[in-house]
Amino acid sequence: MEYKTRQEGSVTVIELSGEIDVSCAPQLKELLQGLIDEGKNQLLVNLADVPFMDSSGLGIFINAFKRNKQTGGAIKFASPQDALRKVFSLTQTDKVFSIFDSVEDGLSSF
């Protein structure tokens, strides 16, 4: 897994790429916790270049979602591929997460 971040006004866009599994989950957790600890709690995660994610990756997104909810922040998602949409759907986390078809749509929702 690799990542880049950029600021779009108050929103931090996280561009993830590569597979997210249990071996890189600690890296993802550190990234999200670090941003939230810095006060960057308006997060939009671009998943367009993530072909695979397991439940450990999902768990880290749930953790960030709960942390941000407590502080008035948000973590939203853009452009998941079919394999990731299926993980969100099966776990019904698509009912609590805000998931958009594009980064532009996601940005305009903040």
Add this chain to the structure above:
Amino acid sequence: MDVKDQLVIDSRLDAVAEAREWLVSRTVQAGVSTKTINDLKLVLTEALSNVVRHAYDDEPGHPIELSLVVDAGALTLTIHDYGRPFDADSYQAPDLSDPQEGGYGVFLMHNLMDQVHYDVSSGTGTTLTLVKRRKDSPQQ
């Protein structure tokens, strides 16, 4: 095309990606659909994560034996470890109305596969058998 193959990996989380690559390569060779391969990748990853973390307590240096059989009717993936036996009776499905950080692995396996069977009768660890019928099979 039928495929039958085996792989042994070490009990490390960073070896799970190696197993995924092996699975993808063999299932592509067998002409399995992309959708089914994606399901199998997820199920394999969840199963191996559980073995490394729970059966072997994150201790490297132990074998995990994988076997894959693909024929016209089904894909059968078998995972054997020699660690702490899995207690299938203790499994509780997650409450999907209240998302939690963990507990989805076995749930996903049951949702994505047609059969999920744990066998601890050997007395030497656990054999997990996962079966997916081939809806992409020309015979169905």
